[in-house]
């Protein structure tokens with residue numbers, strides 16, 4: 001890992017307090033909280049794409065919004081270019097925003113229905129120019145600038161005066177991309193940018209993203225359910241489970257030789273091309289997990305077929321996985337279970353040889369659930 | 372398909388055409404209520420009149436209903452809107468009263484917009500917190516106030532404190548012709564600054580009472596539609612551009628929330644007319660509200676023709692307000708095709 005990451009989080013956490021119940025108020029107990037992001041430490045290098053996968057509700061969006069300062073962290077640090085930005089406020093925060101942009105998941109809700117395409121793309125430029133004390137470019141100049149950028153995201157240059165509702169889902173996401181790229185950010189948080197689109201359009205958008213990254217050298221945080229998209233576009237990938245990162249490393253290492261039992265489950269649950277296994281699913285047992293004031297210990301323990309006493313004592317720290325360098329995993333039994341291939345888990349569910357019970361709950365199947 | 376100027380003309384034209392059957396229906400209703408539904412109308416409407424008048428009236432009412440309506444309708448179209456019992460023609464009162472009432476209604480709409488809408492945004496931005504509760508208390512107390520109580524309290528307690536007049540449109544008869552019958556506009560047209568200020572002083576209290584009572588509509592609608600808009604991602608995207616929270620709230624989010632609020636306010640403008648009846652009488656505002664009050668016999672002899680005329684004009688006001696709301700909605704929301 002290069003010594004100077006673009007963004008680095010240190011034990012970053014976000015809790016959403018629940019409304020206090022009557023008994024809590026009566027006994028003056030503190031309100032309980034949803035621990036959406038729980039002590040996450042991740043780093044992104046300049047120009048790299050970090051994939052972020054995990055089932056719905058595991059805190060991926062919340063993490064992305066913490067990075068882009070749409071949420072304020074409950075605790076922990078965010079360093080951007082070595083500078084702590086978690087406590088930036090006012091004009092300093094607003095000027096900093098040009099560094100990080102977000103492409104949202106919902107192509108309909110993410111564009112202002114009352115703005116024309118050129119206004120959507122031009123406004124970030126105008127606002128940032130103003131914040132830097134520069135003179136605001138004229139209307140004609142701005143239109144010309146926007147017109148020049150539209151083909152880069154695959155939009156026709158003559159759609160300046162159209163409204164978002166006149167576009168298909170793919171067209172709208174392209175407008176979102178144009179808006180995100182307009183201020184030349186160093187990082188774009190892509191929150192399931194293609195999950196609402198047709199498969200053919202998904203591929204086009206991903207290709208655009210990769211091309212733009214090559215041309216401009218910016219970094220992506222690619223939040224997705226789509227493991228194929230991660231393989232295609234990401235350099236490294238982090239796996240989140242119940243607010244925590246359980247495994248992170250190079251895409252090949254994590255996806256082809258997952259060490260953490262949850263990652264194995266995720267990979268095993270991928271739809272198969274092999275017809276005999278198409279309907280096979282990795283099955284896991286245990287309680288439906290909760291994010292509300294979780295107990296210490298591995299979050300996956302209630303559903304993990306390898307769980308043992310030490311797993312429940314304390315949160316397993318992220319530590320180097322056996323073998324590959326830069327591959328981190330948060331599992332106390334990594335050395336013992338690391339070599340077991342995901343497919344072995346799959347078969348074990350069909351004919352349990354190691355005492356793994358047939359299951360009730362399946363983990364989120366990548367590509368099938370929407371958060 | 373589209374939103375060119377030509378499309379807009381067709382859009383407005385179509386709605387104006389659709390208005391005609393509605394208006395006709397309203398006139399039929401007003402006619403039926405006054406001519407057919409009333410039991411033994413003649414002694415009621417002409418309580419002090421002599422035998423001959425009553426006989427004449429009853430002869431009129433005993434004709435077949437369609438004939439009565441035909442007469443009524445043609446008279447209405449020809450501009451013969453009847454007279455009061457003392458022979459005072461109705462139409463001039465209506466023509467002078469409508470602009471005066473319009474001025475009052477527009478002034479109170481203005482107050483509802485500049486006070487009620489920002490309060491709605493505040494309520495949404497601090498939903499469930501104390502600012503939200505204060506806002507709610509404010510508009511609910513307006514809603515809960517009967518018009519006459521609010522008006523009387525203002526006349527007796529607030530007006531003396533503020534030193535504001537509570538009666539009429541000017542302090543003294545104006546030296547210029549009242550061309551439009553809108554006090555502020557007339558004074559401005561005459562270039563008479565002292566009279567403009569005087570007219571505004573007379574306008575502010577009745578408009579404020581009318582606005583206070585109806586404030587809840589603007590505030591509640593704004594709050595509700597803001598709460599629908601605020602969770603949408605484009606609001607977050609606006610924040611990501613580097614805009615301040617104030618601009619994000621009051622420009623990007625509110626601009627979208629206003630689409631609904633405008634429509635509701637347009638419809639409310641018709642409803643404000645109801646409030647003018649009591650308010651104009653208490654503040655001696657020379658509009659159709661006060662004329663309605665007098666015509667219904669509240670202060671003496673009722674005026675049959677005047678009462679019908681007021682019903683028709685109020686109905687017209689409500690229908691037109693709806694039309695304006697409809698057109699504004701089409702203009703504000705780019706997703707609406709104008710044809």
Ligand SMILES: Nc1ncnc2c1ncn2[C@@H]1O[C@H](COP(=O)(O)OP(=O)(O)O)[C@@H](O)[C@H]1O
Nearest residue numbers: 016034036055056057058059060061062291371
């Ligand atoms: N604004 C919020 N208030 C309360 N709870 C929230 C809020 N945003 C997210 N959460 C909760 O945090 C958890 C993580 O959500 P999210 O980050 O959206 O997950 P993901 O993007 O991985 O599906 C969920 O349980 C969600 O209900």
Ligand code: SF4
Nearest residue numbers: 298301304311331332
């Ligand atoms: S720490 Fe224990 S419970 Fe958690 S994943 Fe590893 S083996 Fe399973």
Ligand SMILES: [Mg+2]
Nearest residue numbers: 060061062371
């Ligand atoms: Mg999400």
